[in-house]
Amino acid sequence: CRTARTKPPPPEVPEAASAATPEVGDQTTEVVRKVLSGIARSKGRFGKTTVAAMLTGSKSQTMQRWKLNQLSTYGLLAAFKQPEVVQIIDNLIAAGWVTQDEVEPFRPVISVNAVGWEVMTGEREAACRWQVPTELLAKIRCAGADRVPPLATGQRKSPATDPATAQATEEKGPIDQGLLQRLREARNRWAAEAGLPPYHVLQNATIEELARAKPRSPNELLAIKGIGPAKVDRYGKRLLGIVGGPPSPARAGPSSTPRPASSKATDFPDQQPGSTVSPPDHFTVARRASEAVDHLPGPTVPLPDPSAGPVPSDAHQQSVHHQPDYYWTWRLLERGFTQMECALIRSLDESTVLEHALAAARDGHPVPLDAFLTLDLNETLAAVAGSARTDSIEALCEKLPDDIGAEHVRLYLLTRELKSNT
Numbered sequence: 462c463r464t465a466r467t468k469p470p471p472p473e474v475p476e477a478a479s480a481a482t483p484e485v486g487d488q489t490t491e492v493v494r495k496v497l498s499g500i501a502r503s504k505g506r507f508g509k510t511t512v513a514a515m516l517t518g519s520k521s522q523t524m525q526r527w528k529l530n531q532l533s534t535y536g537l538l539a540a541f542k543q544p545e546v547v548q549i550i551d552n553l554i555a556a557g558w559v560t561q562d563e564v565e566p567f568r569p570v571i572s573v574n575a576v577g578w579e580v581m582t583g584e585r586e587a588a589c590r591w592q593v594p595t596e597l598l599a600k601i602r603c604a605g606a607d608r609v610p611p612l613a614t615g616q617r618k619s620p621a622t623d624p625a626t627a628q629a630t631e632e633k634g635p636i637d638q639g640l641l642q643r644l645r646e647a648r649n650r651w652a653a654e655a656g657l658p659p660y661h662v663l664q665n666a667t668i669e670e671l672a673r674a675k676p677r678s679p680n681e682l683l684a685i686k687g688i689g690p691a692k693v694d695r696y697g698k699r700l701l702g703i704v705g706g707p708p709s710p711a712r713a714g715p716s717s718t719p720r721p722a723s724s725k726a727t728d729f730p731d732q733q734p735g736s737t738v739s740p741p742d743h744f745t746v747a748r749r750a751s752e753a754v755d756h757l758p759g760p761t762v763p764l765p766d767p768s769a770g771p772v773p774s775d776a777h778q779q780s781v782h783h784q785p786d787y788y789w790t791w792r793l794l795e796r797g798f799t800q801m802e803c804a805l806i807r808s809l810d811e812s813t814v815l816e817h818a819l820a821a822a823r824d825g826h827p828v829p830l831d832a833f834l835t836l837d838l839n840e841t842l843a844a845v846a847g848s849a850r851t852d853s854i855e856a857l858c859e860k861l862p863d864d865i866g867a868e869h870v871r872l873y874l875l876t877r878e879l880k881s882n883t
Contacts, residue, residue: 490587492538496549497581498572499534500559505572505796506806509554509561512571512817515547527805541600547857549601550595553577556589564792564806575658634673641672643703651696655829657797662696663687675704694835787817791826793819800833815868822875830869830876838864842873 499516507515507527507591515519515529529535538546550571553559556690558577563569573810579585591598594782652659663671667687676682679693682700793803803814818828830839854870861870 465852478719488603489589489601492549493553493587494581494583494588495534495537496546496553497558497577499532499537499548500553500571501573501578501581502532502534503529503571505562505570506802507571508569509547509550509571510543513543513550516546517541517543519543532844545597545600548597552589552591553591564789564796575660578660636669636672637675638672640675640704641669644668644671644700647699647703650697653875655795655797671700671704677701677705695831696836698836785820787820787824788826790814790817791821791828794821794828794832797824798832803832815872819868819872819875822872822879825879827879828872828876830873833869833872834865838862841865842869846870847872847877 496516500512503512503515507529511523511527511529515524515532515535516538518539524530524535541549550559554561554571558574558580559571560574561569561571573581576585580587581645589599592603644663645668648663649659652662655662664687667685670685670687674681674685676685678701680698682688682693682697683690790803790807790813792798792808793806798806800811800814803809804811807814809817815833822828830842834842842861842865846857854867854874855868858865858867
């Protein structure tokens with residue numbers, strides 16, 4: 462007979478906290494908003510492990526290489542261990558506030574979605590059902606207890622209770638409502654063309670400041686919070702055209718009451734004192750993104766044919782992971798990253814990024830030309846090559862500035878052909 466074996470006891474697993482009702486509290490809210498702020502400042506370029514390392518103040522080479530140690534959120538959660546912050550991020554993903562998107566095979570990056578922005582800026586309550594060990598939940602609950610506690614969730618500072626904020630808002634002047642509406646319409650149109658949510662193009666607080674300050678030059682644009690050199694290169698000329706254009710009498714109206722200040726003093730991205738970043742409703746974002754995708758030539762990954770019989774559950778994943786190398790560069794370009802940013806993220810030469818873009822265009826994927834050339838150069842290229850039908854690429858290059866190469870011309874012609882076929 463066989464000798465009976467004693468079954469070993471199961472390994473000890475830390476007790477997990479799973480509240481029946483969402484956890485809400487001043488310190489809990491503070492930790493959530495700090496994590497969301499760190500993710501937002503990473504601008505969708507890194508995964509949760511790297512973001513957690515940045516928030517805990519890691520001294521690794523990665524922090525120095527990508528200048529993550531220069532972010533205002535660097536070391537903001539130094540009291541936590543890196544794996545603990547990863548667990549917090551996992552809970553925020555499960556809560557639907559953070560989106561995880563695979564831009565390279567097995568390399569997901571994280572970003573704050575529209576609902577997460579509302580939580581981060583105090584527009585929505587930071588109520589979360591935590592699935593973490595009890596020790597970590599206790600740590601989250603008491604985080605920052607030795608500092609002045611933040612305002613309660615949902616509480617707002619009003620101009621009456623914050624004289625400095627009220628005075629600063631008054632001195633800035635009223636918002637031109639007609640201009641604000643035109644800026645919103647342009648922002649939404651550009652976002653649809655790029656297949657991005659509108660708040661990825663310009664934040665609400667930024668277009669409100671544009672409608673208030675009415676900049677007249679690129680330098681004045683750079684003075685607006687939320688607009689940097691890359692946005693000036695990409696949208697500057699069009700923004701100045703809208704600001705300097707004729708007013709819309711039908712939509713012009715008296716200035717609205719200044720918006721109350723954010724309920725949180727934490728350093729959030731693109732947030733100004735006396736204003737609140739208010740991304741569009743997440744249902745609206747989803748609808749506009751869906752409409753933008755509908756204009757593409759076809760789905761990025763072919764869907765299985767139902768008539769072909771049962772399909773393995775992981776067939777979709779396998780088809781994604783077996784995409785050619787250029788596909789992952791195109792995914793970044795499609796999301797609005799520039800040529801230089803794609804090169805840094807994927808550790809490629811900029812010339813390779815351009816080669817990948819050409820391969821994507823040949824395969825029927827629309828490529829945004831403004832990722833490679835400034836708005837002025839794009840307009841010059843369109844003016845010279847737009848009407849050309851028989852000129853060779855070499856002949857076209859002779860008519861163009863030195864900054865525009867033969868590969869740019871090829872990419873333009875391929876993109877034009879794609880548009881004409883849709």
